Amino acid sequence: MATATWSAKGRENSKIDRSGSRWLSRISYYAFMIVLSCFYFYPMIWLVLSSFRENREIFTNPFRFPEQVNFQNWADAWQIGHISTYATNSVIVTSLTVIFILLFASMGAFAFSKLPFKGSKGLLMLFVIGLFMPLQSFFIAQSYIFDKLSLKDSYMGLILPYIGVGLPLAVFLLKSFLDSIPKDLIEASRIDGCSDRILFIRIILPLLGPGLATVAIFSSLNAWNELLLAMLYIQDDGLKTLPVGLLAFSSRYVTNYKLLFSALALITIPMILAYVVFHKRIVSGLTEGSLK
Amino acid sequence: MNRKNHRFSISPYLFVAPSVLLFSLTILVPIVMTFVFSFYDWNGFGQMTFTGFDNYVRAFQDRVYLLSYWHIFIYIVLTIILEVFCGLALAGLITMKRRGSGLFRVAFFTPVMLPMIVVSYLWKFVYNSDFGLINSVLNSIGLESWTRVWLGDPKFAIYAVTFVSGWVFAGYYMTIFYAGIQRIPNDIYESAYLDGASNWDIFFKIKIPMIRDLVDVAIMLCVLGGFQAFDLFYVMTNGGPYNSTEIVTTYIVKVVFNNMSIGYGSALAVIMSIVIATLGIVTNKLKKKDNGTLEY
Numbered sequence: 001m002a003t004a005t006w007s008a009k010g011r012e013n014s015k016i017d018r019s020g021s022r023w024l025s026r027i028s029y030y031a032f033m034i035v036l037s038c039f040y041f042y043p044m045i046w047l048v049l050s051s052f053r054e055n056r057e058i059f060t061n062p063f064r065f066p067e068q069v070n071f072q073n074w075a076d077a078w079q080i081g082h083i084s085t086y087a088t089n090s091v092i093v094t095s096l097t098v099i100f101i102l103l104f105a106s107m108g109a110f111a112f113s114k115l116p117f118k119g120s121k122g123l124l125m126l127f128v129i130g131l132f133m134p135l136q137s138f139f140i141a142q143s144y145i146f147d148k149l150s151l152k153d154s155y156m157g158l159i160l161p162y163i164g165v166g167l168p169l170a171v172f173l174l175k176s177f178l179d180s181i182p183k184d185l186i187e188a189s190r191i192d193g194c195s196d197r198i199l200f201i202r203i204i205l206p207l208l209g210p211g212l213a214t215v216a217i218f219s220s221l222n223a224w225n226e227l228l229l230a231m232l233y234i235q236d237d238g239l240k241t242l243p244v245g246l247l248a249f250s251s252r253y254v255t256n257y258k259l260l261f262s263a264l265a266l267i268t269i270p271m272i273l274a275y276v277v278f279h280k281r282i283v284s285g286l287t288e289g290s291l292k
Numbered sequence: 293m294n295r296k297n298h299r300f301s302i303s304p305y306l307f308v309a310p311s312v313l314l315f316s317l318t319i320l321v322p323i324v325m326t327f328v329f330s331f332y333d334w335n336g337f338g339q340m341t342f343t344g345f346d347n348y349v350r351a352f353q354d355r356v357y358l359l360s361y362w363h364i365f366i367y368i369v370l371t372i373i374l375e376v377f378c379g380l381a382l383a384g385l386i387t388m389k390r391r392g393s394g395l396f397r398v399a400f401f402t403p404v405m406l407p408m409i410v411v412s413y414l415w416k417f418v419y420n421s422d423f424g425l426i427n428s429v430l431n432s433i434g435l436e437s438w439t440r441v442w443l444g445d446p447k448f449a450i451y452a453v454t455f456v457s458g459w460v461f462a463g464y465y466m467t468i469f470y471a472g473i474q475r476i477p478n479d480i481y482e483s484a485y486l487d488g489a490s491n492w493d494i495f496f497k498i499k500i501p502m503i504r505d506l507v508d509v510a511i512m513l514c515v516l517g518g519f520q521a522f523d524l525f526y527v528m529t530n531g532g533p534y535n536s537t538e539i540v541t542t543y544i545v546k547v548v549f550n551n552m553s554i555g556y557g558s559a560l561a562v563i564m565s566i567v568i569a570t571l572g573i574v575t576n577k578l579k580k581k582d583n584g585t586l587e588y
Contacts, residue, residue: 029390036382037399040463043418044402046425050417062428104311111307120304123312130319132572134520136541137565140548140558141325142318144336164318167311196303225407227523228545243409247527250413257423260413267410275405279398286404287468291509 044268051261058257077262081253085238086245087267093155093241094223097162101170101219102212104163109174110204114186115196124175130168135228143232157233158241162226166219173289177211178204217285242267323565329558336554347559357560360538361567367454367539368518374458376510379465384495386466387473397470400463408460412527415456419443419528443529446536453528453537457521465510472503512575519568540564 050058051073052066078084112120142161143152151157189199227243234240240248246263253259275282330347334340351357382400386393403411418425419442427439442452476498484494500507522541525531531538531546538546544564548557 026390029385029388030392033385033393033396037396040399040402040459043414043425044406047414047417059423062423062425063432104314107307108311111304115301115304115307117301117304120308123308126312126320127315129323130315132516132568133319133323133565134522134541134568136522136544137561137568138319138322138326140554140561141322141329144325144329144554145317145322160314161318164315167315171311196301196307200307221405225409225523227409227526243407243523246409246413257417261417264410264413268406268414271405271407271410272402275402276398279401282405283401283467284471286464287471290513291468291506 044272047261047268048265051258051265053258053261055256055258058261073258073262074266077249077259077266081249081259081263082237082245083242083249083263083266086240086242086249089155089239089245090224090241093158093162094220096155096159097166097223098216098220100159100163101166102215105167105170105174105215106205106208106212107200108167108171109178109208110200112171113175113178114183114204124171127168127171130165131172135165139229139232142229146233152233153236153239155239158226158230161229161233162219162223166222169289170215170219173215174208174211177208181207213281214285214288217282218289221286326558326561329555330562332555334555335552340555343555347556348563350556351559351563356535356538357540357543359535360540360543363450363537363539364518364521366450367457367521368515370451370454371457371461371518372511372514374454375461375465376507376514378458378462379510380469380500380507382462382466383469383473384499386470387499388491397467401467402463403460404464406460408523409527411456411460412524415459416443416528419452444533446533449529449533449537453524456528457524468506468510469503472506473499476502508579512579515575516568516572519564 046062049066050062052069052071054067057067111117112124146152146157146161151160185203186199189203194202224241225243226241227247230241230244231247234244237245237248246267249263250260331342331344332340333343333346386397386400406414417423421427421439421441421444424442426442430436430439440448443449480498481494484498489497519540521539522545525537525539525542526545529537531542540560541564544557544560547553547560
């Protein structure tokens with residue numbers, strides 16, 4: 001795959017090279033792309049640099065390199081500002097959400113794709129609603145139900161709705177994944193005496209590997225970033241996830257910009273590192289996830 | 293050979309049960325209950341009084357609510373330009389087969405990775421009138437008169453917020469189009485080059501027409517996704533100044549939590565759901581008539 005693209009590139013380049021003004025076009029291309037990249041990266045770099053500044057410096061010299069690179073601001077945000085607590089909560093909520101989405105969605109997709117049953121079309125149509133409707137179309141009554149079930153201010157109060165919101169897309173994606181697997185494979189294992197349960201565990205789950213990775217990526221990003229429900233259902237500061245935690249943080253340190261910048265830097269840097277390490281998988285996961 | 297086994301079996305139902313039950317409990321039942329709530333006057337604690345269509349009548353006379361649809365309309369039109377069209381341009385640029393274009397592709401996608409709340413705060417600071425990047429740059433190049441309180445100016449606020457959405461998602465649509473362009477067989481380019489086509493011709497006459505279906509899907513995602521916008525507006529402006537950035541979702545949250553009008557908020561949510569469902573059905577129909585490739 002990689003070598004094929006490279007040789008193709010080589011051929012393309014030699015074609016481009018034949019045209020006369022190649023240097024000018026090449027230089028203007030790179031100049032334009034570098035300016036554009038700065039526009040993309042400079043705000044993020046500025047954020048990290050500002051997190052090292054003193055409050056006074058933030059106002060006086062926004063462009064110069066900070067007077068000293070001191071990680072004390074980060075440590076303060078992490079400890080005093082409870083970012084560590086919020087991050088732990090986010091990890092717990094996100095990982096449980098993703099595990100359950102993967103399990104339930106793959107079970108559902110298996111039945112919808114490979115086990116014909118009465119009412120499957122209708123049930124599948126119901127899931128379509130979940131693809132389009134924003135949280136605002138159901139949070140009012142959901143909040144009421146969760147109140148009655150005393151689910152608010154608990155991890156379950158966030159995990160349950162996150163699973164519900166994530167399931168439709170996950171089911172559709174995994175189903176389309178399974179639809180491309182030939183029926184013969186299933187029938188052959190049936191003849192060998194596989195029950196549905198064994199079929200699912202031994203054959204379907206291993207086949208679904210790449211699909212599950214895709215689902216894991218987009219559902220973990222969604223759960224990690226969700227703000228509205230986390231804001232409505234969690235009042236206890238010790239249970240807040242990062243997005244709501246950050247809201248609470250900013251209202252507490254409203255003018256302490258260095259702490260705010262530090263908190264943002266602390267959240268941003270791991271996300272960017274994860275992206276740099278896994279970017280191929282993440283990009284294909286996110287694009288497949290929302291286009292299917 | 294294709295004789296289907298029509299013995300009734302419980303097992304498919306057991307497999308779909310967890311997802312159907314969870315989805316019903318957390319989303320379907322609440323949607324139905326929201327519909328019921330919308331016919332009552334209720335603050336969430338006290339007496340529920342049945343008022344029929346009063347909430348709906350009130351909604352259609354609510355200036356801010358109607359305005360919020362206008363803002364969503366502006367937002368959607370601009371995101372189509374800023375995200376889909378700019379994404380197309382970016383995809384054209386990074387598929388020009390220049391050395392290092394892969395690096396630019398990674399760079400333009402990076403903002404997609406940031407949590408929306410971080411993006412919102414980051415740009416709130418970039419727009420800040422005292423120390424923000426935009427005003428600092430304008431001051432340092434002698435354009436002091438152009439500086440303003442970007443998010444505090446009712447004329448600019450919605451464009452300022454929408455621009456941020458463009459900053460985040462142009463790279464996302466670029467990636468989708470990039471994947472589509474990669475699928476175009478190489479010999480098409482080769483023969484085009486032999487016929488003397490420029491990069492410009494190749495972009496407009498080969499790349500764009502051949503990923504038409506992806507562009508259509510992207511526009512549909514912008515239209516339906518526009519209604520899902522919330523975090524950016526909530527954190528950056530929370531509807532202000534003077535309702536100039538109020539969108540449907542932020543307004544519903546405000547009605548429910550600041551005014552404690554569960555019934556009225558529910559009616560607003562039901563109207564929004566109907567609008568979205570209609571848009572979804574219409575775009576899907578148009579798409580099917582077109583070439584019938586869209587799944588869902």
